[in-house]
Amino acid sequence: MGKLYVVGIGPGSYENMTIRAVKAMEESTVIAGYTVYCDLVRPHFPDKEYLSTPMMGEEKRVRMALEKSAGGETVALVCSGDAGVYGLAGLAFELEKEFNGVEVEVIPGVTAAISGGALLGAPLIHDFCLISLSDRLTPIETIEKRLRAAAAADMVIVLYNPESKSRSGYLKRAAEVLLETIDGSRICGIASNIAREGEGYRVMTLEDLLTAQADMFCTVFIGNSSTTVIDGHMVTPRGYKSER
Amino acid sequence: MGKLYVVGIGPGSYENMTIRAVKAMEESTVIAGYTVYCDLVRPHFPDKEYLSTPMMGEEKRVRMALEKSAGGETVALVCSGDAGVYGLAGLAFELEKEFNGVEVEVIPGVTAAISGGALLGAPLIHDFCLISLSDRLTPIETIEKRLRAAAAADMVIVLYNPESKSRSGYLKRAAEVLLETIDGSRICGIASNIAREGEGYRVMTLEDLLTAQADMFCTVFIGNSSTTVIDGHMVTPRGYKSER
Numbered sequence: 001m002g003k004l005y006v007v008g009i010g011p012g013s014y015e016n017m018t019i020r021a022v023k024a025m026e027e028s029t030v031i032a033g034y035t036v037y038c039d040l041v042r043p044h045f046p047d048k049e050y051l052s053t054p055m056m057g058e059e060k061r062v063r064m065a066l067e068k069s070a071g072g073e074t075v076a077l078v079c080s081g082d083a084g085v086y087g088l089a090g091l092a093f094e095l096e097k098e099f100n101g102v103e104v105e106v107i108p109g110v111t112a113a114i115s116g117g118a119l120l121g122a123p124l125i126h127d128f129c130l131i132s133l134s135d136r137l138t139p140i141e142t143i144e145k146r147l148r149a150a151a152a153a154d155m156v157i158v159l160y161n162p163e164s165k166s167r168s169g170y171l172k173r174a175a176e177v178l179l180e181t182i183d184g185s186r187i188c189g190i191a192s193n194i195a196r197e198g199e200g201y202r203v204m205t206l207e208d209l210l211t212a213q214a215d216m217f218c219t220v221f222i223g224n225s226s227t228t229v230i231d232g233h234m235v236t237p238r239g240y241k242s243e244r
Numbered sequence: 245m246g247k248l249y250v251v252g253i254g255p256g257s258y259e260n261m262t263i264r265a266v267k268a269m270e271e272s273t274v275i276a277g278y279t280v281y282c283d284l285v286r287p288h289f290p291d292k293e294y295l296s297t298p299m300m301g302e303e304k305r306v307r308m309a310l311e312k313s314a315g316g317e318t319v320a321l322v323c324s325g326d327a328g329v330y331g332l333a334g335l336a337f338e339l340e341k342e343f344n345g346v347e348v349e350v351i352p353g354v355t356a357a358i359s360g361g362a363l364l365g366a367p368l369i370h371d372f373c374l375i376s377l378s379d380r381l382t383p384i385e386t387i388e389k390r391l392r393a394a395a396a397a398d399m400v401i402v403l404y405n406p407e408s409k410s411r412s413g414y415l416k417r418a419a420e421v422l423l424e425t426i427d428g429s430r431i432c433g434i435a436s437n438i439a440r441e442g443e444g445y446r447v448m449t450l451e452d453l454l455t456a457q458a459d460m461f462c463t464v465f466i467g468n469s470s471t472t473v474i475d476g477h478m479v480t481p482r483g484y485k486s487e488r
Contacts, residue, residue, distance in 0.1 A: 008358075015264040018254065018354060022263070058482070082358050082368075086482070089366035093479045106362035108354045110262060114252075114326050118350035122333035124326075126382070127390055129373030129399060137483020138370070146371055146397040153393035154386070155373060235337045238302070238330070239381020 001101035002069035006089045008082035008109020009037060011195035014044050016110055024107050025076045032065040033078035041078055051075075062091040063098075070099040081111040086132055086160055113158040116191030116219040119201045121233025123189060123221045128156035133163075133170045144177050151181040156227065156236055159220040171220065175209040178222060182206055187223040189234040190214060203234050245345035246313035250333045252326035252353020253281060255439035258288050260354055268351050269320045276309040277322035285322055295319075306335040307342075314343040325355040330376055330404060357402040360435030360463040363445050365477025367433060367465045372400035377407075377414045388421050395425040400471065400480055403464040415464065419453040422466060426450055431467040433478040434458060447478050 005024040010016035025031060025045050031038060032051035042050065051068065053061045065077040079087035089106045096104050117124045129150045135143060150157045157178075162171040178186075184207035191201045196217075204212065206222060214220060227236045249268040254260035269275060269289050275282060276295035286294065295312065297305045309321040323331035333350045340348050361368045373394045379387060394401045401422070406415040422430075428451035435445045440461075448456065450466060458464060471480040 010262065015267065016262050016352070018260050018262050019266070020259040023259065082354075082362075084358065084361045084366045084368050086369065087366075089362070090369035090479050090482055093365055093474045093477050094481070096475065106366060108260070108358045108362040110326075110352045110354060111358060114328065114352045114355060114358075117328045118252075118326075118333070118352040121337055122328045122331075122350065124328050125330065125334035127373065127375045127387075129371065129394070131371045142398070143371075146399060149393040149397035149399075150373070153390040155390060155393075230337045231340065233337050235334050237338070238334055 001103070002072050003074045004065055004069040004092060004102055004104045005074070005076045005107055006083040006087070006092045006104060007076045007078050007107045008084070008087065008111070009041060009078050009080060010110040011081065011112060011115040012040050013195040016115060016195050018107070018109060021107050021109055028074045028076035030068050030073045030075040031078060032061065032068065032075055034061070037078045037080050058088060058091060059095070062088050062095055066092070066095055066099040066102055069102040082109045083107065085111040085130065112160065112191070112194060112219040115194045116221065119191045119194060119199070120189040120203065120221060121230070121235050123223060123227060123234040123236050124156055125236045125238050126156060126224060128158060130158045130160060132160040133174055134161040134167065147174055147177045148181065151178050154224045156224045157222040159222070161216060162214045162218055162220045164216045171212065171214050172210050175206060178206060187227040187229055187234055189221040191219045191221070193217050194219070203229055203232060245347070246316050247318045248309055248313040248336060248346055248348045249318070249320045249351055250327040250331070250336045250348060251320045251322050251351045252328070252331065252355070253285060253322050253324060254354040255325065255356060255359040256284050257439040260359060260439050262351070262353060265351050265353060272318045272320035274312050274317045274319045275322060276305065276312065276319055278305070281322045281324050302332060302335060303339070306332050306339055310336070310339055310343040310346055313346040326353040327351065329355040329374065356404065356435070356438060356463040359438045360465065363435045363438055363443070364433040364447065364465060365474070365479045367467060367471060367478045367480050368400055369480045369482050370400060370468060372402060374402045374404060376404040377418055378405040378411065391418055391421045392425065395422050398468045400468045401466040403466070405460060406458045406462055406464045408460045415456065415458050416454050419450060422450060431471040431473055431478055433465040435463045435465070437461050438463070447473055447476060
């Protein structure tokens with residue numbers, strides 16, 4: 001019986017993959033995933049069979065990978081960042097039972113909060129939360145409730161999927177919700193195209209976020225009340241008590 | 245002038261390091277850090293000078309590494325997990341200005357929420373937050389406020405530093421706070437000694453968490469209202485709407 005690795009490949013570059021991710025792909029005969037992610041790994045693993053699925057639902061993609069595994073192949077289903085953070089690892093476990101005997105193993109990877117945080121400086125030194133602004137599978141009321149809760153509890157907030165072609169204005173709306181609780185001078189940051197061509201970051205205020213340009217290749221960071229800018233970097237201190 | 249890499253080495257094993265982390269350590273002449281983490285990397289980079297600091301404050305450790313960099317060395321300051329998540333990256337930026345000309349670069353790594361999540365299954369597929377139970381630098385009232393906020397907003401919660409020798413009973417107290425809002429049957433999990441000897445995981449309920457054994461090598465996961473157990477794994481679905 002085959003094996004399905006659900007592999008987090010990190011933000012995109014080979015260097016940001018873990019050694020374990022590389023080994024899992026080397027060991028696999030088939031690499032499956034969304035076209036963009038397949039294209040990111042193909043140059044490094046050219047001799048594999050690719051199941052590259054551009055316009056397909058997530059369930060169909062996972063099912064295809066599981067079918068290949070059930071046929072005896074070792075398959076690496078690749079996800080950007082970490083496979084367990086808004087990734088396909090959950091669906092793999094949910095669908096596994098339909099493919100008797102396939103073993104699913106999740107290979108952890110560097111998610112955009114982590115790689116984007118490193119690019120911006122050190123915004124995540126203290127408690128933080130990840131919230132996706134995509135309302136494709138989550139009611140917008142739930143998303144806004146979480147934004148308000150995180151702001152009231154003074155947690156650093158990382159926004160995934162801030163905008164896309166079909167969802168414009170979502171980042172502005174999130175900033176408006178946060179401004180109900182948080183002052184406009186709060187330090188924020190945007191990391192773009194992490195570990196890919198055009199990589200960059202911008203440090204700004206929450207007020208600036210209302211009009212900031214963002215797309216699906218951006219990850220947005222809202223600091224906590226202690227977050228500061230040091231030499232152009234976004235830095236959150238370790239704690240609130242001073243103990244040095 | 246020298247360079248300081250602040251390197252997240254992941255949960256512990258060589259395989260869970262990124263290629264970029266390995267390269268940064270290869271390039272460095274000095275590897276600095278807490279004894280336990282130095283011991284984890286030493287077998288893979290035996291020919292380095294080690295500044296291993298067992299009983300020293302965090303600021304002193306970072307300062308020592310920056311001093312070495314200022315003297316012209318390339319230094320890798322190693323942190324477990326990610327250097328930016330409760331790690332030393334923040335202090336490195338805060339202290340950098342005292343060491344004129346040292347360049348600080350953060351190398352992202354796989355933090356315990358990610359590696360522990362992969363071990364447990366896929367608990368972090370939807371919005372989640374990281375909260376440290378250590379009140380060494382944060383008032384316990386702030387920690388409990390965050391627990392209540394995350395529970396009310398139905399986010400998955402990952403607890404870092406649940407217990408230590410000097411802080412026993414903290415996990416029980418956190419469970420009590422969460423039980424104010426969340427039903428005792430909520431799915432929870434504990435990942436232990438991730439990627440090290442004695443690695444393991446337990447899936448349980450929030451009620452069980454009241455009496456669960458935990459130590460500083462444990463990471464604790466509290467599911468959201470949709471989290472389920474599939475074949476012994478802790479799995480959170482991608483969203484609340486069903487769209488397949």
